[in-house]
Amino acid sequence: MPEYIAITPARDEERFLPQLIACMSAQKHLPRRWTIIDDGSTDATGAIVDAAARQHPWIRPVHVPLGRPRLPGGESAIMQLLHEDAYQDVDYILRLDADISFGPSFAESLLFEFASDPKLGIASGMLYEPDDGGWHEVVSPAFHTHGPAKAYSCACFRAIGGLEEGLGWDTIDDIGASMLGFKTHAFQHIRVNHHRRQGTARGVWPGFFNKGQAAYHVGYSPIFLIARAIRMVAVDGPLGALAMTTGYLEGYVKRRPRVNNPELIRFVRCQQHRRLMMLDTVWR
DSSP: OOEEEEEEEEEEEEHHHHHHHHHHHHHHSOOOOEEEEEESSSSOOOOOOHHHHOOOOOTTEEETTTOOOOOOHHHHHHHHOOGGGTTOOSSEEEEOOOOEOOOOTTTHHHHHHHHHOEEEEEEEEEEEEEEEEEEEOOOOOTTOOOTEEEEHHHHHHHHHTTTSSTTTTTHHHHHHHHHOOOOEEEEEEEEESSSSSOOOOOHHHHHHHEEEEEEEHHOHHHHHHHHHHHHHHHHHHHHHHHHHHHHHHHHTTTTTOOOOOHHHHHHHHHHHHHHHHHHSOOEE
8 A cells, every 4th residue: 555644733622633533543554654733722632642642653743832823724834844855755645634533444545546546636535514414415526625634646745835824725726736737536435524514613604704715815706706605505505605705805805915826816717717607627
């Protein structure tokens, strides 16, 4: 089997981190090493990480001091550690949120998909999140890989320049990979349970508002954003659609900066317009 490393940013995740550690420890194919970043936690996260490292020599704890300037998400902490020397001895990188769980064949299944398609650059499983009736699948196009648990070939990770810090990182990497000729795919038969809805750690309205901010930052077409908001009404209700649209428009009002890659913005808008017109895109 090919070798991989895993990395997880965790901030105040004492509730969910133990089950992720249990899932990783049960993998049929363990990582060469798994770096867990205690990113300025004020709860028992740091102690949980240290205890896991004492039990499993392939777990590497990293403690980031409280009070460090921090962008949304954990990518700023991740990229301080994932310089090229950190993954030169492996084939793949697995990036995991702390609030997920999965079965013992999760990593093995992802690696099999990479081995089956040399053009595959980024892969994820299908994401499920809790609701009143149990678990529901997070519906998205097959080319969109889910941020809470995604794997990269080292060749793709190197080519896209790593992960963007801040909102929209998990869309920017998919787009950058597609621009460079890599495939991205979320595989239906690989399940990941996400124990809270994406982006809602601070509440439902801030979560959907952040989605709009991320769409603005990535450079989404206004026409595509409106179409997406209309579709969201049926799935997430009018409040979620309103919050996302508000977050997107706030970027224009406050003239917030966008991703520093005009070519990427042109590419994503071209592909979005083609999808709206039901034409072929790289994201079939």
